[in-house]
Amino acid sequence: MKQKGSMASLKNASSRAQGVYVIGPPAWLKKEISTRMIKICISFPAAFCNAIGLREACTVTLKTSLSSTSSWQVRVLPYKDTSHQVGSGWKSFCEENMIKEGDLCTFNVIEMMLWHVIIDRC
Numbered sequence: 682m683k684q685k686g687s688m689a690s691l692k693n694a695s696s697r698a699q700g701v702y703v704i705g706p707p708a709w710l711k712k713e714i715s716t717r718m719i720k721i722c723i724s725f726p727a728a729f730c731n732a733i734g735l736r737e738a739c740t741v742t743l744k745t746s747l748s749s750t751s752s753w754q755v756r757v758l759p760y761k762d763t764s765h766q767v768g769s770g771w772k773s774f775c776e777e778n779m780i781k782e783g784d785l786c787t788f789n790v791i792e793m794m795l796w797h798v799i800i801d802r803c
Contacts, residue, residue, distance in 0.1 A: 700725070704732040708790040716782045719775045724764040725788075730757070734793045735765060742795050743774055743788075753777070774798075 700712035702725075710729055712718070730736070735757060743753045755770035780786070783803030788796045 702726065702729045704729060705790070708733050709787055711785060711787045714775075714780055714782060714784045714786055719780060719782065720772070722766045722768045722771055724760065724766045725757075727759070727762060727764050730759075730765040733790050739794065740770075741767075743770075743798050744795070745778060745798050745800065747791070747797055 700710050702708075702710040708729070710725055712723065712725075714723075735741075736759070738756070738758045740754050741757050743755055744751065753770055753774040755767045755774060757765050757767050760766045774780075778798075778800060780800060781803065785801040785803070787799040787801070789799065791797050
């Protein structure tokens with residue numbers, strides 16, 4: 682079955698920065714992680730966040746396993762109507778999950794404030 686929604690491609694550098702996403706259901710976003718993303722923050726396209734209902738600053742729970750009790754709280758903030766930046770809590774998530782440059786993270790939206798993250802190692 683073909684998924685409905687918007688989809689960006691990974692054909693050039695600017696689209697790699699945006700990531701590939703599908704506005705579902707199910708909604709998901711895949712990003713190749715850069716050193717800057719690990720050290721500072723990661724950003725998501727405003728179109729993606731708006732479509733799933735994230736229009737204001739909020740806290741999202743990230744889980745790497747839905748059956749585990751481990752989770753990370755990250756702060757998501759709108760930025761200049763172009764993106765939403767994930768700041769507070771993101772660096773801890775990266776460190777504790779040993780995320781490296783080149784890893785691919787797929788953010789599956791389970792609920793608006795609960796995302797399952799699948800990490801594909803480079």
